[in-house]
Amino acid sequence: MRSTDHPLSPVALERAAYRKRQTVRSVLVAAASTGVLGTLLVVTVTGAPGWDRVRQSFLDLRIARAALPEIVTGLWLNLRLLVFCAVGALAVGLVVALLRTLRGPVFFPLRTLAAGYTYTFRGLPLIIVLYVFTLGVPGLRLQGMPSVLVLGAAALVLTYGGYLAEVFRAGIESVHPSQLAAARSLGLTHRQTMRYVVLPQAVRRVTPPMLNDVVALQKDVGLVSLAGPIDAVRAAQIATAETFNYTPYIVAGVLFVLLAVPLIAVTDWVTLRAARRQAAR
């Protein structure tokens, strides 16, 4: 810190003045280039020959207002599904990642099962998993079959659990072997080492990619509508079919973005904090 009573040399004053001029200059340049690009975009889009038609069929305020309640009802389903599936997928991912770290011959079947699971569900397209769960499984006509919604959520949990398992595993493997050596040398068992030394560091490190998967999940939970339940996108589709106007899709899109903003902001903040911590070392 420079103390305020310290008299600055002429060179330092000159440098400060130069920096200030440069800052003003950069702000002006940024404003000008943004203005030019914005104007260009607006002129191109609104000047296009088909603009009037597009505006009528995608940006009709009256239709937007009419479709909003149904879409919001659908979005409420998305939100509930997201919370349930995110918690479920994180739990499945963590357990599977831990199973893959187990050593010893007793755990061979569990290890193999866990590896097979991540291979299968990361490879399978989500839509196929959804169809199998929501259409195939009820076909078994078992007693106490849960609703289509629960089955669809299970499909989402299994698919995203596969991705998250690999994220967690990457985190676990990123913890340096010297940390394990230190923990084991203190007499901690494998399980205690995982619980108190490896996992806390691993989870902290993979929080950004983990939240990224949750943001992706947020968009994919709506796919349960393939099996019947009406989510926001499906509600928009119904409204579109009634009016032959695509505005409801735009409404749903805007709502999705608004829903994602807080989550993405948290992801950015966590990433930034992790980067700062790294830099502080």
Add this chain to the structure above:
Amino acid sequence: MTPPVLSCRNLRKVYAGQVVLDGLDLDVDEHEVVALIGASGSGKSTLLRCVNLLEEPDDGTVHLDGEHITAPGIDPDLVRRRIGIVFQAYNLFPHLRVLDNITLAPVRVHRRPRAEAEAQARELLARVGLAERADSYPDRLSGGQQQRVAIVRALVNSPRLLLLDEVTSALDPELVGEVLTMIRSLKAEGMTMVLATHEMGFAREVADRVCFLDGGRVLEQGPPEQVLGEPTQPRTRRFLRRIIEAGRL
């Protein structure tokens, strides 16, 4: 007669076709401080890691207080609770405060009440001048401070034997002294120690016996004045000459 605290017989360890330990024998008596010297790759670190069961020797035996700890079926976790080790790179847990680094094993492994373990940890920290760093995270500490915390972390479990693996090698020269002072006072308290070191002056001062490792064996051993002053083996002399040329003696 009581058995030595540590007794290694015919230890052999091969890494990827390279023989690191080649039939090494070593005994360490209670309250004895043994310094291991020798070139990089002479097997000092591997020996310490074998004693602590972080590595499994390919052949030979290790006895701790007369108990065969390399016997098949032995629980390595139980053995490691009786041995402390301090690493060259400190290996503190970066996500835990200094205090929690120290109390992790007492609370989780030795099942001691947290309050009691914390009180002891704070007392030990105060003794090495780190009382006010108890609530800091390791990355806020200097290398010398981190290494002193690592030593406290090993000591808090009252180990029978303390292994020190080049604990000053990663430190800036002006921070070496504070760690060596701590080891000196451990010797005064009667801790049994085996230390791998490149600090010949310190080995001379603190060790009861110096062992020169070469080619995976103890080539020469004896009181420090003898091994460092009048070595009988040509290889020991050559090693010490190189050390002197590097200005480390």
